[in-house]
Amino acid sequence: xxxxxxxxxxxxxxxxxxxxxxxxxxxxxxxxxxxxxxxxxxxxxxxxxxxxxxxxxxxxxxxxxxxxxxxxxxxxxxxxxxxxxxxxxxxxxxxxxxxxxxxxxxxxxxxxxxxxxxxxxxxxxxxxxxxxxxxxxxxxxxxxxxxxxxxxxxxxxxxxxxxxxxxxxxxxxxxxxxxxxx
Numbered sequence: 421x422x423x424x425x426x427x428x429x430x431x432x433x434x435x436x437x438x439x440x441x442x443x444x445x446x447x448x449x450x451x452x453x454x455x456x457x458x459x460x461x462x463x464x465x466x467x468x469x470x471x472x473x474x475x476x477x478x479x480x481x482x483x484x485x486x487x488x489x490x491x492x493x494x495x496x497x498x499x500x501x502x503x504x505x506x507x508x509x510x511x512x513x514x515x516x517x518x519x520x521x522x523x524x525x526x527x528x529x530x531x532x533x534x535x536x537x538x539x540x541x542x543x544x545x546x547x548x549x550x551x552x553x554x555x556x557x558x559x560x561x562x563x564x565x566x567x568x569x570x571x572x573x574x575x576x577x578x579x580x581x582x583x584x585x586x587x588x589x590x591x592x593x594x595x596x597x598x599x600x601x602x
Contacts, residue, residue, distance in 0.1 A: 433489040440526030446478060446489055450529040452496040453487020454504040456515050457579045458537045458555055465558050465579035469543055471508060472552040473567065484567035485532065486510070486553070496520060496531035508553040509546040514539040521577060523569070530569065532577060 435448045445451070456469040471486045473479060486507040490499040497517055504510035515535040523530040543553045556564070558580050566574065575581065 431489065431491065433491045433494070435489070437528045439528050443525075445525065445528040445530070447528065447530075449490045449492055449494070450496070450531070451487060451489050452499040452503065452531040452533060453485040454500040454510065454515070454533050454535055455485045455577055456504070456510065456535045456537055457558075467555040467557055468561060468579065469504075469508065469510070469537075470554055470556045470561070470564070471545075471550050472554070474549050474551055477549055479567050481551075481565065482567040482570075483556075483561075483564040484570040486550075487530075487532075488549075496522075496529075497533050500531065500533035505546075507545070507547055507549050509542065509544050511539075511541050514541045521573065523573065532573065534577070534579075 433447055433449045436444045436446060437448060439445050454469075457465045458467040458469075460466050469485070470483045473482050473484060475481055486504040487500060488503040488507070490496065494502075497520065501510070501512070501515075501517075504515075505512070514537065516538050517533050517535045519534040521532040521534065523532075543555055545551070545553050558578065561578070562571075562574060
């Protein structure tokens with residue numbers, strides 16, 4: 421990983437955790453990201469919103485979801501919506517959160533907040549953490565060079581996969597995407 425570009429302002433919670441699993445993870449208080457699904461008129465999942473990560477970032481050059489470190493005492497859904505707004509221009513009210521998928525390690529967690537698009541918006545990089553932000557056809561996701569953890573989680577997160585979602589997915593209170601205080 422190369423250093424962050426000039427002007428990158430650290431946020432409370434930024435930092436590495438040396439986890440009991442033997443790996444380093446970003447986010448002193450855990451991390452969260454937002455996986456937004458776009459559906460056709462018949463309700464079929466057609467696209468998901470993905471981020472092509474900047475070269476300087478951890479696993480730079482791979483594709484994943486907008487996300488990042490949680491702030492102290494910040495709920496995962498709030499963190500995911502905040503990060504998606506900062507990195508991909510996801511406006512408050514454009515998505516409805518529906519589930520959380522929690523990856524738990526001995527000393528750290530990553531929460532993928534699953535959301536549905538309710539109001540179309542212009543998906544684009546809005547900070548220097550992204551090379552691109554794109555609506556990717558669901559069928560094409562697995563063929564991309566994915567962030568390793570996202571590649572592992574994708575079978576559980578794929579909105580077109582049949583059956584119940586394994587792997588720690590829990591319903592959350594439905595939200596319009598509005599953030600507390602935002």
